[in-house]
Amino acid sequence: MSSVSSIVNLKSCPIQTQSFAKSCKNIFETEGVLMLERFLTEQAVKDLAAEAEDRKELAYYTSAKHSVYLTPHQDNLPESHIQNRKVSSSKGCITTDQIPTMSGLRTIYDSDIFRNFVCSVVGVSELYEYADPLSSINVHYANEGQELNWHFDNSEFAITLLLQSPEGGGSFDYVKDLRSAETGDMNYDEVEAYVDGAREPISLYVDAGTLMLFRGRNSMHRVTPTIGNQTRILVVLAYNSEPGISLSEQARMTFYGRLG
Secondary structure: OOOHHHHEOOOOOOOOOHHHHHHHHHHHHHHOEEEEOOOEOHHHHHHHHHHHHHOHHHOEEEEEEEOOOOOOOOOOOOOOOOOOOOEEEEEEEEOHHHOOOOOHHHHHHHOHHHHHHHHHHHOOOOOEOOOOOOOOEEEEEEOOOOOEEEEOOOOOOEEEEEEEOOOEEOOEEEEOOOOEOOOOEOOHHHHHHHHOOOOOOEEEOOOOOOEEEEOOOOOEEEEOOEEOOOOEEEEEEOOEOOOOOOOOHHHHHHHHOOOO
8 A cells, every 4th residue: 555645745735734824714615616736746646547447346336306495305395496406416326345355545535644734724533434334435437418406514624636628617616604504504595596596606616636625514516517428427525523433325336236
């Protein structure tokens, strides 16, 4: 297994230092999103993208319709209500058990340096892997026309690494603090305005090798459809703040087509 220093560009992203972690925390708390370009070394981007391409045939592909709130149908609301309106998302995915044992993705994920950095930025004391064998590291594939449509996350924060940019499309769009899940304010009118295109979101183009930390529970976001023949390849590094937690069986069957 490679060392963190051969995979992470510690010159431009010195995640091992408290000063860098503190500056990243300030950005994350202010903007709700932290983008670290050139997080991976150039060689690591090439190696990890090639590794992901080699395993693409193992991916489980899904196409799902969902509400932006990721909630079940609300019978007390009309079909046209934004909480019941459906958008479509589609992607392929390989799971933790399909990642090679010696992969640099495992080096990053298991690294105390990386976990301590993430803890400092998001403000938690510990990070733990998922107890099930599928959910800790996922590689997502978006072929031409595939997209991750508007939604709010259930988790407090998300960590992603882009390994391969598409020829076109694939921009990350978001609207910061559009709702408040904590107070129950769903802000239906404004959410509908963004879904309908009456409001313009913040749009970020992400280069290969970029690490992103994002608070998506209250900030609605999407990834626009891939354009062209080059697949968009994105890694999701998922942790929990408590040990022994598994993704639900229903979610595993939905996203992965299997339980383990």
